[in-house]
Amino acid sequence: MKPTGASFLLRLLLIAAFLAVWEAIVRLFAIPAFILPAPTSIFMALYRGIASSLYLDHVWITLTETLLGFALGTILAFGLGIAVALSRRIEYFLYPFIVMFQAMPKVALAPLIIIWCGLGLTSKVVSAALVAFFPLMVNTIVGLRSADEDRINLMRSLAATRGQIFWMLQLPNAMPYIFAGLEIAMIFALIGAIVAEFVGAQSGLGMLMQSMNFTMDVAGQFSVLLILSVLGLALNSLVSEVRRRVLFWDPSQKFNEAVKKKDIT
Amino acid sequence: MAARADGARDVIAVRRLSQRYGDGPDAIVALQDIDFSVAEGEFISIVGPSGCGKSTLLKILAGLLPASQGEAVLNGTPIDGPRKDIGMVFQSPVLFPWRNVLANVLLPADVQRLGREQMTGRALELLALVGLTGFEHRYPWELSGGMQQRVALVRALIHDPALLLMDEPFGALDALTRETMNVELQRIWLDRRKTVLFVTHSTTEAVFLADRVLVMTARPGRIGDMFDVKLPRPRSLDVMTTEAFGVHTRRIRAVLSGGGGIE
Numbered sequence: 001m002k003p004t005g006a007s008f009l010l011r012l013l014l015i016a017a018f019l020a021v022w023e024a025i026v027r028l029f030a031i032p033a034f035i036l037p038a039p040t041s042i043f044m045a046l047y048r049g050i051a052s053s054l055y056l057d058h059v060w061i062t063l064t065e066t067l068l069g070f071a072l073g074t075i076l077a078f079g080l081g082i083a084v085a086l087s088r089r090i091e092y093f094l095y096p097f098i099v100m101f102q103a104m105p106k107v108a109l110a111p112l113i114i115i116w117c118g119l120g121l122t123s124k125v126v127s128a129a130l131v132a133f134f135p136l137m138v139n140t141i142v143g144l145r146s147a148d149e150d151r152i153n154l155m156r157s158l159a160a161t162r163g164q165i166f167w168m169l170q171l172p173n174a175m176p177y178i179f180a181g182l183e184i185a186m187i188f189a190l191i192g193a194i195v196a197e198f199v200g201a202q203s204g205l206g207m208l209m210q211s212m213n214f215t216m217d218v219a220g221q222f223s224v225l226l227i228l229s230v231l232g233l234a235l236n237s238l239v240s241e242v243r244r245r246v247l248f249w250d251p252s253q254k255f256n257e258a259v260k261k262k263d264i265t
Numbered sequence: 266m267a268a269r270a271d272g273a274r275d276v277i278a279v280r281r282l283s284q285r286y287g288d289g290p291d292a293i294v295a296l297q298d299i300d301f302s303v304a305e306g307e308f309i310s311i312v313g314p315s316g317c318g319k320s321t322l323l324k325i326l327a328g329l330l331p332a333s334q335g336e337a338v339l340n341g342t343p344i345d346g347p348r349k350d351i352g353m354v355f356q357s358p359v360l361f362p363w364r365n366v367l368a369n370v371l372l373p374a375d376v377q378r379l380g381r382e383q384m385t386g387r388a389l390e391l392l393a394l395v396g397l398t399g400f401e402h403r404y405p406w407e408l409s410g411g412m413q414q415r416v417a418l419v420r421a422l423i424h425d426p427a428l429l430l431m432d433e434p435f436g437a438l439d440a441l442t443r444e445t446m447n448v449e450l451q452r453i454w455l456d457r458r459k460t461v462l463f464v465t466h467s468t469t470e471a472v473f474l475a476d477r478v479l480v481m482t483a484r485p486g487r488i489g490d491m492f493d494v495k496l497p498r499p500r501s502l503d504v505m506t507t508e509a510f511g512v513h514t515r516r517i518r519a520v521l522s523g524g525g526g527i528e
Contacts, residue, residue, distance in 0.1 A: 150359045157327045158376045158424075159347040168375065172363045249362040249404055 037219035046223035055208075055227060062193055062205040063231065065121060069128020070189040074182065077133045081140025086166070102138075106131045107195045114200040124196045124204065131192030132185035139181030143174025176250045179243040186235045194228070205231075276427055276460045277303040277326070282335035284321050284486075294485035295321045299335070301479060301491065303428075306458040310475035312465055312517055318486025319464045323430050326462065327353055340427055349377050352421030352459075354434040358413035360405040366392070366416050367401040373424040384423060391419040394453060411442040415449070422457065431463045435470070444502055447473055451499060469505055472496075472513040480520045489520040 019039045025031070026038040033041060049055040084091045084098075110127050117123035147170050155165045197206025205224050212220040284296040295318040303309055311319050324330040326337055328347040337344045339351070352373075360369045367388060374384040392398060395415040405413055414434060421429055435443045447470055454461060454474075465471050471478050475494050482489040494513055496504060504510050 148359075150355050150357060151361070153324075153327075153329055154353065154355065154359050155376065156329055156347050157351060157353045157430075158373050159328075159349045160376045164376055168372070169361070172361070175363075249406070251362070251406065 034216040034218050037222060041219040042222040042226070045217070045219040046226060049220070049223055055205075055224070058203055058205045058208045059227060059231065061121075061203045062190075062197070065124035065193040065196075065204065066128055066186075066190045066231075066235065068121075068125045069193055070132050070186055072125060073129035073132030073189060074136050074185055076129065077137035077181070077185070078140055078178075081137040082144065084137075085141045085144035085170075098137075102134055106134070107192065110192075110196045110199045113196060119200050119202055124193045124201065127196035128189040128192035131195075132189040135184040135188060136178070136181035139177040139184075140174065143177025143181075144170050146177065147173045176247055176252060179239070179247060183236060183239045183243070186239050187232055190228075190232055190235060274305045275302045276305045276307075276340060277462075278338045279326075280335050280338070282322070282325065282332050282337060284318065284325065284330075285333040296325075296332075297485040297487045299486075299488060301488065303460055303462065305460055308454055308461045308463065308474055308476045309479055310463045310465060310471035310477075311479045311481060312468060312471035313481030313486070313489075314483050314521060315466070316486075317481040317483040319481055320432055321486070322481075323353075323432050323462065323464055326428070327351055327430055349424065350427040352424065352426035352429045354414075354417050354421045354429070354431040356433045356436045358405070358410075358417040360413055360416060360420075362405050365402050365404050366397065366408070369405065369416055370420045370423055372420060377424055379424060388419065388423055391422055392416075394456065395419055395449065409442075410438055411446060414438065414446065418450070418453070422459070427460065429459045429461045431461060433464055433466065436466065443470070448502060450474060455499060468514040468517045469510075471517065472510060473500060473502075473505060478513065478517065480517050482521065489523075490516065492516060 023038050023040060026036060037045075046055075080094075084094060107127075109130060113123045113127050113130070117126055144166075151169055151173070152165065155169050160168070193204070194206040197204040198210055201207040205228060209221050209224045212218075212224070279299055279301050282296060282299040283294070286293045286295060299322060311322065313319050321330065325332045326339075326344060328344050328351070331345070339348070361372070364372065367385070370388045370392065371381060371384055373379075374381060374388075389398075389401065392401060395418060397412065397415055397419070400408065400412070405416070408416065417434070421431075435446045438446060451474060463471075463474055472494055477491065477493050479488060480490040481487065492513070496509060
């Protein structure tokens with residue numbers, strides 16, 4: 001579909017209609033606010049939260065936890081991924097651990113992490129890092145091993161050392177996989193931080209939602225959800241933007257951009 | 266067969282080279298008793314059916330694969346691993362998409378730490394030789410298949426190797442581009458006089474380019490025939506329709522059909 005001014009207007013109208021129907025149903029059937037709040041009360045809650053700068057403090061805390069967890073998780077995933085990809089011996093010994101951890105829902109570890117690391121920042125960072133870790137590690141391993149045989153033969157025929165093959169071929173070749181892993185890891189880090197806040201925290205958007213839940217402030221919860229979506233979108237766009245600049249040469253990247261230009265905007 | 270009548274120095278000497286995969290009676294013999302030598306500046310075409318082991322032979326000469334038996338000597342030293350004085354061109358261009366044309370060409374210089382400054386001048390000169398001036402800063406995906414293969418050829422020449430190994434380099438190109446590339450390659454070879462081993466499926470391509478044709482038969486891969494091509498150079502594409510040319514291609518076909526090689 002070719003985007004035009006008219007189709008964009010239609011899109012906005014559709015969203016407006018959706019909100020209007022929602023508002024009408026809530027008012028018409030007098031649905032209590034603690035079950036389903038009307039869009040207007042959600043926006044009011046959002047406004048109050050932002051105006052009182054209450055939300056901003058919690059956004060800042062959750063963002064810090066997410067970014068620190070992302071950094072920790074990706075550094076570990078990257079290091080371990082490289083070690084496993086380059087050494088069959090390391091892979092052999094780590095394999096049982098990897099399989100066991102991969103099958104486990106990492107968020108289920110959050111209560112334990114709270115016991116070990118306390119209610120503060122550390123437990124949230126550890127939880128975020130743990131959830132973010134796997135997708136990037138797996139992608140790093142797959143990416144480093146995906147170098148085409150002819151390319152490896154070319155490097156070998158030039159008498160390249162193992163280090164040169166890694167830096168000049170395997171690592172750049174793995175970048176599309178690594179960036180795909182980073183995009184997932186960023187969103188996963190946010191999930192890890194929020195879940196840990198649910199389990200036990202003194203601040204953060206997850207803790208805020210939890211406390212609103214206890215006071216049946218459902219409109220408030222919806223407004224925090226809205227903030228979380230925007231936060232997730234922003235974090236994802238951040239990684240996408242870096243990816244777009246670094247991977248200008250990647251054919252799948254160019255394909256994605258072509259698709260975006262044609263169908264999405 | 267090893268001694269050359271014109272007395273030129275041998276760059277490559279291959280002696281009783283055999284390659285076996287597996288052990289005992291189930292072993293697959295890819296190459297058996299390959300024996301030939303190549304003089305400096307000579308262009309050798311190796312032609313044969315699929316599975317005759319010609320790619321295996323090139324891999325051994327490139328030091329990518331150890332031979333089961335026999336030896337190959339390059340400039341007096343046995344080939345026992347990858348070395349810095351060999352240039353290789355593969356069937357696909359094998360360019361790195363994250364490097365532009367110039368950086369792709371300079372890959373051997375980077376690997377062998379030859380110094381980019383000195384080598385850049387040489388790279389630009391070689392790119393001009395293959396008609397790619399102005400494309401230095403383009404990326405591989407912006408070039409046609411023929412242009413990509415020219416970049417691969419320049420990359421194989423950049424470190425001034427003693428031997429150029431070409432493994433069906435034009436096999437993936439369309440027929441017209443392929444003919445153009447044959448003429449181009451001859452022109453570049455006349456300019457640089459590298460020692461070339463050129464593997465191909467095509468009898469016409471083999472004869473058109475070669476000083477000497479080495480015909481291999483399959484299962485086990487061995488040399489079925491070897492003969493000189495004395496057609497004057499530079500050869501134009503028209504030479505392919507002459508009787509003198511036909512004698513050579515018919516000779517190759519006779520060997521291949523006699524050895525059960527033609528599919």
